[in-house]
Amino acid sequence: MTKPAATIPAVLVIGLQRNLLAGLFMPPENWLDRCQAVTGHEFKNADVIRQALTHSSVAETRAVSNERLEFLGDAVLGLVVCEYLFANYPTYLEGDLTKVKSAVVSRKCCADVAQRMGLHKLLNLGKGMATANGMPESLAAAVFESVIAAIYLDGGFEAARGFILRSMEPLIQRSVASEHQENFKSKLQQHAQKDLVSTPSYELLDEKGPDHSKCFEVAVNVGGRRFGSAWGNSKKEAEQRAAYNALIALNLLDPATEPQPAPRFDA
Numbered sequence: 001m002t003k004p005a006a007t008i009p010a011v012l013v014i015g016l017q018r019n020l021l022a023g024l025f026m027p028p029e030n031w032l033d034r035c036q037a038v039t040g041h042e043f044k045n046a047d048v049i050r051q052a053l054t055h056s057s058v059a060e061t062r063a064v065s066n067e068r069l070e071f072l073g074d075a076v077l078g079l080v081v082c083e084y085l086f087a088n089y090p091t092y093l094e095g096d097l098t099k100v101k102s103a104v105v106s107r108k109c110c111a112d113v114a115q116r117m118g119l120h121k122l123l124n125l126g127k128g129m130a131t132a133n134g135m136p137e138s139l140a141a142a143v144f145e146s147v148i149a150a151i152y153l154d155g156g157f158e159a160a161r162g163f164i165l166r167s168m169e170p171l172i173q174r175s176v177a178s179e180h181q182e183n184f185k186s187k188l189q190q191h192a193q194k195d196l197v198s199t200p201s202y203e204l205l206d207e208k209g210p211d212h213s214k215c216f217e218v219a220v221n222v223g224g225r226r227f228g229s230a231w232g233n234s235k236k237e238a239e240q241r242a243a244y245n246a247l248i249a250l251n252l253l254d255p256a257t258e259p260q261p262a263p264r265f266d267a
Contacts, residue, residue, distance in 0.1 A: 031122065038117050039163055041151050052150035053143065057126025066146035073145035076152050077105055080164045084172060096179060103175045104168060110141035113167050119143050184243035188220070191252060198223040200246070202239045205229055218242045 035049055036042050043049050048069075056065035081104050085097050092100075103109065114120050120140040144167075152160035185200070192198045203226075206217040218238035219229040227246035232238030247253040 035122055035147075038119060038122070039147060039151065040166060041155060041159055041163060043150075043154050045154050048153050049147070049150045052146040053122050053124055055123055055125045055139065066142065069146035069149040070142045071149075072152070073147065073149035074105070076148050076157075076160050077110075077145060077164060080161050081105055081168070081172065083161075084165065084169075085176075089176065096183065100172070100175050100179050103179070104172050107137055107141040109168075109171060110144045111137040113171070114140040114144035117144075117167065119147060184240045184247060187252065188222070188243040188246055191247075191250065192222045196223045200243070202242060204235065220246050222246060 031053075032043065032046055032049070035053070051064065052066050052069050054065050056062045056067060078101070081101050082097070085092065085100055089097070089100075115135075120135045120143055123135075123139065123143045125135075125139070148160055148164060151163050188200050192200050200220050200222045203219050203221060204216060205219055207214055209215050213233075215231055215233050216235050216238045217229050217231050218235065218241075219226050220239070220242040221227075227242065227249050230238055230241030230245055232241050244253070248255055
């Protein structure tokens, strides 16, 4: 057996030894090289990553499958994403951070990352677990989380953090950008209700284009004042842009630091 890393607690090493005796799968000869190439991590202890790639459908018992590692990996993933958001978006409030974090660590997002990297192809499954449509989303997400745990146990927190951010940083940034655009209405409503004792109302002023490709002009009214209108390729987008205009007019946003993307059409 490969000598376990010094950072792995003794109880975990004992558990891994028991796993081998319980009959974990023995993957193809080059499985470790492939896994290290995919993850960018060189494992000192092959047993921990072997367990991470063992589904309960082929393990002797569920206790020696990757389910426990999935549990640990989920926690490590959440911590890394929260730490990244906290450090990089100091103006975001708790609710904003929670929304982004929830989107990034979702089963769909984890499954997409695993499939893009090819981790799902390394998972040892029982017959019938994969279908003609591919691997179920839940299995792909699980193997991503279990591999995170394996890297954490083998190389420590910084190794796991590096792997997660290499895999997910672009997704985090896209989620932040999307959430940022969805926050204009929320920010305006919070300000209006707290400081103006009013609730914003949105008015559809105009719409253009064929049914399959309409664009809409919307203005927002707050406390009897109408702010500059905005166009969008959906009513929701137009409302967000109208809220943005109102926030600029109320000096609650600086367009130099929080520019609004141009519409995706010529309005």
